[in-house]
Amino acid sequence: MPVLLTVTTTARDTGPTPGPATDLGYLLHKHPERVQQFTQSFGTATVFYPEADDARCTAAVLLEIDPVRLARTRGRDSPDFSLGQYVNDRPYAASSLLGVAVADVFSTARAGRCAARQELADHPIPLEIRIPVLPCRGGPDIAHRLFEPLGWSVTALPVPLDPAFPEWGDSRYVDLTITGHLRLADALGQLHVLLPVLDEAKHYWQGTDEIDKLLRSGGDWLTTHPERELVARRYLARTTLTRAALARLAELDDGLEEGRDTGPDDVPAEVADPRRVPLAALRRDAVVRALLDVGAESVIDLGCGGGALLRALVGEHRFTRIAGVDVSSRSLEQAARVLRLESMSERQAERVTLFQGALTYEDQRLGGYDAAVLMEVVEHVDPSRLAALEHVVLGAAAPASVVVTTPNAEYNVRYEELTGMRHPDHRFEWTRAEFAAWCDRVAGAHGYTVELRGIGEPDETLGAPTQMGVFTRG
Numbered sequence: 001m002p003v004l005l006t007v008t009t010t011a012r013d014t015g016p017t018p019g020p021a022t023d024l025g026y027l028l029h030k031h032p033e034r035v036q037q038f039t040q041s042f043g044t045a046t047v048f049y050p051e052a053d054d055a056r057c058t059a060a061v062l063l064e065i066d067p068v069r070l071a072r073t074r075g076r077d078s079p080d081f082s083l084g085q086y087v088n089d090r091p092y093a094a095s096s097l098l099g100v101a102v103a104d105v106f107s108t109a110r111a112g113r114c115a116a117r118q119e120l121a122d123h124p125i126p127l128e129i130r131i132p133v134l135p136c137r138g139g140p141d142i143a144h145r146l147f148e149p150l151g152w153s154v155t156a157l158p159v160p161l162d163p164a165f166p167e168w169g170d171s172r173y174v175d176l177t178i179t180g181h182l183r184l185a186d187a188l189g190q191l192h193v194l195l196p197v198l199d200e201a202k203h204y205w206q207g208t209d210e211i212d213k214l215l216r217s218g219g220d221w222l223t224t225h226p227e228r229e230l231v232a233r234r235y236l237a238r239t240t241l242t243r244a245a246l247a248r249l250a251e252l253d254d255g256l257e258e259g260r261d262t263g264p265d266d267v268p269a270e271v272a273d274p275r276r277v278p279l280a281a282l283r284r285d286a287v288v289r290a291l292l293d294v295g296a297e298s299v300i301d302l303g304c305g306g307g308a309l310l311r312a313l314v315g316e317h318r319f320t321r322i323a324g325v326d327v328s329s330r331s332l333e334q335a336a337r338v339l340r341l342e343s344m345s346e347r348q349a350e351r352v353t354l355f356q357g358a359l360t361y362e363d364q365r366l367g368g369y370d371a372a373v374l375m376e377v378v379e380h381v382d383p384s385r386l387a388a389l390e391h392v393v394l395g396a397a398a399p400a401s402v403v404v405t406t407p408n409a410e411y412n413v414r415y416e417e418l419t420g421m422r423h424p425d426h427r428f429e430w431t432r433a434e435f436a437a438w439c440d441r442v443a444g445a446h447g448y449t450v451e452l453r454g455i456g457e458p459d460e461t462l463g464a465p466t467q468m469g470v471f472t473r474g
Contacts, residue, residue, distance in 0.1 A: 003063040003098050007187075008128040011055050017120045021057035025049075026117040027125075027184050028059055028109050038105050042066060045101040063101050095135060096196035103192045110192070112185035127187055128179045133159060135199040136174045143176055145227050146194050151330075152178040186221070193217045197234040210236055211245045216424035223249055224306040224334050244416045279456050283466050284312045286455045287375055287403050290470050292318060294401040296371035300325065302359055302393065303377035307335025314339060314352065323353040323369065332356060360388040362396045371401040376466075379406050379426045394446040394471070402448070402471040404439075405455065408432055411465045432463050439469040448473055 007028075011021045025032045032052035038045045043065040051058045103110055114121035136143055140156035147154045155177040158170035180187075193214065214235050215222070222228055232245045287309060291299055297320050301309050304324030313322045326332055332354050336342075341349060357363050359374075360381070366372070372393055381389055394402060407422050409429035415422070421429050430438065436452055443450040448471040454464025 003065065003095075004132055005061045005063075005098060005102065005191075006050070006058050006130045007060075007184075008056065008058040008130075010057075010126050012125060017117075017123045017125070019117075019120065020054035022052050022054060023117055023120055024057045024059060024184075025052070027114055027121055028106055029114075030059065030106075032057065032059075038101075040097075040101050040104065042097055043101075045105050047105060061098075061102055061105060063098050065097060095199045098131075099192050099195035102188065106188055109184055110188040112183065121183070121185065124181045124183050126179075126181055127184065128177065129187065129191070130175075130177045131195075132175050133173050134176045134195075135172060136176070137172060137198070137200045139170075139172075140174055143174060143198060146197065146231070147178050147190075149226055150180075150190055150221055151182060152180040154178050189217050190221065193222070193231065193235060197231050200234045211241060211418075212420065212424050214245055215249075221330070224331075244418065279465055280308070283375065283405055283455050284309050286453070286466075286468060287373055287405065288312050288316060290403050290453070290468065291371050291373070291401070292316070294371060294470065294472055296369075296401055297321070298369045299323070299371050299373065300366060300369040300397075300399070301373045301375070302366070303327075303374060303380075304335055304354075305331050307331075307338040309373065309375055310335055310352070311338055314348070320351060321353075321369070322351055323355070323365075325355055325357045325359075325366065327356065327358050329356055359392055360385050362392055366392065366397040367399075369397075369399050371403065372397060372399045374402065374404045376405055376407070378404060379421075379429055382427050390442050390446070394442060394448065398446070398473075400473050404469045404471070405466055406430060406435060408435075408454075408463050408465055408467045410462045411459065414459060414462065414465070430467075432467060435467050435469070439471070443471055 007024070009021050009024045012018050022032055028047075030036060030047050032049040035046065035048045038047070040063075043063060046062040046064070047059060048062070049057065049059055108114070109121075112121050134143075136156065140158060143156040144154045157175040159173040159175055160166060161168040161171045214232065218225075218231075222231060225231060228249055229246060232249065233242045236242045236245055291313075297318060299313055299319050299321075300323040301313070302325055304310055304326050305328075307324060310322060310324045313319050324332070324335055326335070335354055339352060341352065341354075344352075355365060357365065359366075359377070374393065378386065378389065407426070407429050409421075409431050412418055412422065412429070439450045439452065442448075450472075451470045453468045453470065455466035455468055456464045458464040
C-alpha cells in the first residue's frame with residue numbers, strides 16, 4: 001500500500017490568470033499525458049494524472065518506500081539501528097518521507113518558477129490537496145490548528161483502527177483534505193514543513209542545518225503563525241535546535257500577539273526565558289522612540305509585514321496618519337487582523353492605510369509622510385537592487401526622517417547553532433563598519449544627516465544585535 005498525495009485545481013474563468021485546469025502541468029513541470037518515475041534514496045516516486053481536462057486537473061504522487069533501502073541510507077552516526085528500521089508504518093502513511101519526495105519531484109514548482117506560465121505561478125489558484133493516510137499526533141484538531149491559519153479549509157477524518165471493529169476506536173491517522181486559494185509554491189512549501197510536524201517524526205538525523213531548512217521553507221508565514229512554537233518544536237525535535245530556531249523566529253517576529261495564553265503544546269519553559277524581552281519587541285520600541293524624537297506625526301512603514309510595528313504606532317496618539325506597505329498581499333491581510341481594522345472605530349480607522357507596493361519602483365503613494373521606516377527590510381533586497389530602493393525612499397518619497405534597522409553581522413556568533421546569516425532570505429548582513437559606511441554615503445547623496453544607534457543588549461566587543469540609522473533632512 002504505497003503513500004498517496006493528490007493536488008487538484010479547477011478552471012479559472014476570471015482574474016489575472018484565466019485558463020484551463022490543465023495549466024497545472026506547466027506549474028508542476030510534469031506533462032499530464034505522461035507517467036514519470038523519480039528514484040529516491042528510500043524508494044520510488046511516481047507522478048501521474050488520474051484526471052486532466054479543461055475543467056478539472058489532478059496530479060498524483062505515489063510514493064513506494066523500500067524499507068531496506070531506507071535502512072541502508074542511514075549514516076554511521078544516525079541513531080536507531082534496531083528492527084524498527086525494517087518493521088514500521090513508513091511505507092503505509094504519509095510522513096517526512098513524502099515531504100522530501102514532493103520537495104524533490106516538484107522542486108521548480110516549490111521555488112515558484114515557471115518559464116511558460118510565470119504569471120500563473122505568481123498568483124493564487126484554486127487548490128485541493130488530499131492525503132488519505134496521514135499520521136497526525138493529537139488528532140484532527142492539530143491539522144485544523146496548523147492549516148487553517150494559512151487560509152485553508154480543512155477536513156480531517158479520523159481513520160478507524162479497523163472498520164470491522166468500530167469499538168476499537170480511531171487510529172492516530174487522518175484522511176486529510178485541504179482546499180484553498182493559494183500560490184502553488186506556497187502550498188508545497190507549507191506541506192514540506194507541516195507533514196513531519198503532524199507526524200512529529202522524521203526519517204533522518206537532524207543537524208544544525210535543519211533550522212535554515214525550516215526558516216527557508218516557512219518563509220513569511222511561519223513568523224506570524226499562531227502555532228509557530230508547536231511547529232518549531234515538532235519539526236526540530238531536539239531542544240537545542242528548537243531553542244535556536246525560536247530565538248531567530250522571535251527576532252523576525254512580525255505579528256505574533258505578545259502575552260497570548262499558551263497551551264500544553266507550546267514550547268517548553270526551558271526553551272524560552274519569559275523574563276527576557278524579545279529583540280523584536282526591543283526593536284519596535286526603539287523605532288517608535290526614534291520617530292517620537294524626530295517629531296513625526298505621519299509615518300509610513302515600508303515593508304510592514306504582519307503589522308507588528310503598525311500596531312505599536314497605532315498605540316501612540318502622536319501619530320495621526322499611519323500607512324503600511326508590503327509586496328505581499330497575505331502580509332497585508334495579517335496586518336489588518338493584527339490591527340483589528342474591522343472592529344476599529346471610524347475615527348481610528350481613518351488614521352490607518354494599508355496598500356500593496358514594491359519598494360524598488362517609484363510610487364506617489366509613498367510620499368507625503370513625515371517619516372518612513374525600513375525595519376529589517378534592506379537585508380532582504382538584492383545588492384543590485386539596493387540603489388533603486390535608496391532612490392525610491394530617500395530620493396523620490398523624501399520624507400523629513402527615515403529610520404532604518406538591520407542585523408549586526410558581527411553579533412551572529414552569539415546565536416546558538418547559527419551557521420551563516422540569521423535568515424535564509426537575507427541577501428546580505430552588514431558589520432557595524434559596513435552599515436556606517438552605507439549610511440554616510442546614502443545620507444550625503446540625498447541631503448540627510450544620520451545618527452547611528454544600537455538595539456538590544458550589547459556585547460563589549462561585538463556591539464548590539466541590531467543596528468539602527470536615524471536619517472534627518474538638513
